[in-house]
Amino acid sequence: MSTAVFYIDSAARGSVNGRPNHSEWQDTGITLNQNQAYDVTCQGKATPIYHYPNTGAFIAGPEGGGNSLPDFLAPNLQALAAIAKIGKDGTPFFIGKGYDENSTLISRNSGSESGKLFLAYNDSLANDNMGGFFANIHY
Numbered sequence: 453m454s455t456a457v458f459y460i461d462s463a464a465r466g467s468v469n470g471r472p473n474h475s476e477w478q479d480t481g482i483t484l485n486q487n488q489a490y491d492v493t494c495q496g497k498a499t500p501i502y503h504y505p506n507t508g509a510f511i512a513g514p515e516g517g518g519n520s521l522p523d524f525l526a527p528n529l530q531a532l533a534a535i536a537k538i539g540k541d542g543t544p545f546f547i548g549k550g551y552d553e554n555s556t557l558i559s560r561n562s563g564s565e566s567g568k569l570f571l572a573y574n575d576s577l578a579n580d581n582m583g584g585f586f587a588n589i590h591y
C-alpha cells in the first residue's frame with residue numbers, strides 16, 4: 453500500500469460552466485483501479501469568506517458546515533467540506549475527516565470505479581476562500 457499527502461486548497465479556482473473564479477476539482481495524480489482498497493483522511497481548516505474579519509466568518513474543518521447551494525461543485529453534499537470523485541466524470545462523494553471504500557456512511561460502492569482521484573473544497577466561488585485541508589491518501 454502506498455501513501456501520499458495532498459493539499460486541498462480552498463482557493464483553487466478555474467472556470468466552471470463559463471463562470472470564472474469557481475471552486476474546482478484538484479487532480480491528486482493518483483489513479484485508483486477498480487476494487488482497489490484505499491482510504492482518505494483529512495485535517496485542517498478553511499473559511500469561505502476570509503476578507504470579512506469582523507463578520508464572525510465561518511471556519512470549518514473537512515467535515516464542512518451549512519447548506520450547499522445549486523452552484524456548488526457537489527450541491528447534494530455537505531457545504532464547505534472535503535469531497536472527492538474518481539475519474540473526471542465520476543460521482544462526487546463526501547470525505548469529511550475520513551473515508552474508506554467500505555464506509556457504511558456512504559451509500560455507494562466507490563470501489564467499483566476506476567480513474568484518477570480528484571479532491572475539492574465544496575464551494576462555489578473560490579476567490580474569497582482561505583485555508584484548506586491536508587489529505588492523507590493510502591492506496
